[in-house]
Amino acid sequence: MASLFDFNNGAIELLDPGAGVGSLTAAFAHAAHGRSIHATCHEIDPQYHPALRETLRGLDNVEPDVRQGDFIEAAVCDAQTSHHARYTHVIANPPYRKIATDSRERRLAAKLGLQTSNLYTAFLAGAIAQCAHGAQVVVIVPRSFMNGPYFKAFRYWLLDRVALARIHLFDRRDKAFAEDKVLQENVILKVIVGARQGDVVVSSSADDRFTDLRLHCVPFSAIVTPGDDELFIHVPSAQGERAGSLEGHTLRQLEIDVCTGPVVDFRLREHLRQEPQQDSVPLLYASHFHGGFAWPRDGRKPNAIAVNPQTRPWLMPNGCYVVTRRFTSKEEKRRIVAHVLPADALPYALVGFENHLNVFHQDRHGLPQRLAHGLCAYLNSQRVDDYFRTFSGHTQVNATDLRRLKYPSLAELEALADA
Ligand SMILES: C[S@@+](CC[C@H](N)C(=O)[O-])C[C@H]1O[C@@H](n2cnc3c(N)ncnc32)[C@H](O)[C@@H]1O
Numbered sequence: 001m002a003s004l005f006d007f008n009n010g011a012i013e014l015l016d017p018g019a020g021v022g023s024l025t026a027a028f029a030h031a032a033h034g035r036s037i038h039a040t041c042h043e044i045d046p047q048y049h050p051a052l053r054e055t056l057r058g059l060d061n062v063e064p065d066v067r068q069g070d071f072i073e074a075a076v077c078d079a080q081t082s083h084h085a086r087y088t089h090v091i092a093n094p095p096y097r098k099i100a101t102d103s104r105e106r107r108l109a110a111k112l113g114l115q116t117s118n119l120y121t122a123f124l125a126g127a128i129a130q131c132a133h134g135a136q137v138v139v140i141v142p143r144s145f146m147n148g149p150y151f152k153a154f155r156y157w158l159l160d161r162v163a164l165a166r167i168h169l170f171d172r173r174d175k176a177f178a179e180d181k182v183l184q185e186n187v188i189l190k191v192i193v194g195a196r197q198g199d200v201v202v203s204s205s206a207d208d209r210f211t212d213l214r215l216h217c218v219p220f221s222a223i224v225t226p227g228d229d230e231l232f233i234h235v236p237s238a239q240g241e242r243a244g245s246l247e248g249h250t251l252r253q254l255e256i257d258v259c260t261g262p263v264v265d266f267r268l269r270e271h272l273r274q275e276p277q278q279d280s281v282p283l284l285y286a287s288h289f290h291g292g293f294a295w296p297r298d299g300r301k302p303n304a305i306a307v308n309p310q311t312r313p314w315l316m317p318n319g320c321y322v323v324t325r326r327f328t329s330k331e332e333k334r335r336i337v338a339h340v341l342p343a344d345a346l347p348y349a350l351v352g353f354e355n356h357l358n359v360f361h362q363d364r365h366g367l368p369q370r371l372a373h374g375l376c377a378y379l380n381s382q383r384v385d386d387y388f389r390t391f392s393g394h395t396q397v398n399a400t401d402l403r404r405l406k407y408p409s410l411a412e413l414e415a416l417a418d419a
Contacts, residue, residue, distance in 0.1 A: 001091060001138045002031035004166060004190045014039040015087040017071040017094060017127050021048050022055035024091045029059040038063045040087075042071040072108045072119075075126030079112060087130050090137040094123035114157045121145055121154045128161055133194040137162065143169075143185040146233035149400075155231040162191035164223065167235050169204040187235070202235055232404075248406040251360075254413075256367065256375070258360045258402045260326070261353035262314040263305060271311045272302040280304035281315060283352040286325045289339040295346060305352045315350040316359070319343050319366020322375050323357045327396055335388050336397055338379035340372050358399050374413035 019041035168188035296303035320343035
């Protein structure tokens with residue numbers, strides 16, 4: 001991270017928010033090759049302070065300013081009182097944790113003009129708010145902000161204020177931070193405050209040893225699709241370059257749609273049935289598709305749902321559907337796992353799909369059988385998986401993500417069914 005900074009002869013005002021024992025400031029100080037640095041290190045946890053001071057004492061070129069207390073609060077205070085944003089460099093590995101809607105941190109972040117649900121984005125906003133024009137900010141953060149629906153406000157906030165200069169991805173999340181048991185997918189990001197957006201350098205490595213570093217430069221339009229009002233941040237990795245060109249038709253052009261399984265089970269709890277009964281129809285969970293479709297199944301999940309005026313709006317006509325799981329486990333090889341519900345699998349007029357599934361349908365009815373099998377094969381292909389990884393760090397696949405994909409023509413999909 002420290003090696004990503006460019007140094008000139010100007011004064012260096014460094015910020016390290018959530019400094020821990022000061023490892024990042026120390027790395028920065030070494031990379032600065034003797035240039036003198038004024039470093040402000042915020043750390044809330046007093047137990048780190050002795051070691052932090054010790055680290056800073058060992059850095060000849062650093063004039064330290066250690067702040068004990070809440071960084072977000074300090075950032076808000078600074079943004080409200082100080083008239084000149086002063087930091088020229090930020091290096092950070094901020095804390096990651098959800099912040100509740102009514103929490104103090106949320107209210108503080110709102111004072112920086114940001115609605116956010118995670119501490120790391122609040123940290124980033126707090127840091128950037130205190131930066132001078134042209135400041136370089138290098139951080140390691142979860143990848144979740146790049147496409148998560150909850151981070152849309154943050155993407156707007158961020159891309160309004162900075163230019164993306166560098167994005168580094170780790171291919172294997174289990175290897176990158178194996179010692180810390182970090183399973184979050186992390187990225188290293190370098191942004192320049194107030195700069196005009198140009199091309200972005202994208203790099204990747206298998207793990208945190210960077211021995212196989214691969215770099216390429218891509219236009220910003222390959223990162224954020226022009227006109228995308230979600231401002232999703234795609235990262236075309238070496239793998240993804242091949243898939244970055246995924247072309248074809250939108251689902252709408254194919255007259256296919258995809259929705260989230262309409263049955264939210266906890267809202268319809270009183271209508272769920274462990275076993276099929278006379279007044280009920282099948283209720284399908286991801287578990288019914290595991291290792292091949294089977295219904296009913298023994299297990300914790302109910303197999304059926306009563307048909308009555310309260311449940312009827314959430315049920316679909318029985319037919320041939322393609323379903324994908326919305327949540328795959330971290331260990332799963334593919335992000336998109338698709339299955340076909342054959343038209344003749346269930347002797348019922350209606351069927352319920354539970355909310356953890358996405359359901360491909362045509363006007364809320366099933367698909368022709370060959371088309372369904374071709375669509376399923378396409379969704380399970382390596383090509384789709386590679387493409388999906390370029391814009392999602394999540395193990396979650398929502399209907400909106402599936403609508404954003406491009407698909408082969410109907411004829412090509414049908415041909416895939418025979419392949
Ligand atoms: C992920 S650790 C990173 C530590 C260090 N920068 C590193 O990379 O080794 C985040 C640090 O932020 C500190 N922290 C958490 N919340 C904070 C807050 N509100 N204000 C200041 N520091 C905070 C934690 O105590 C922790 O040391």
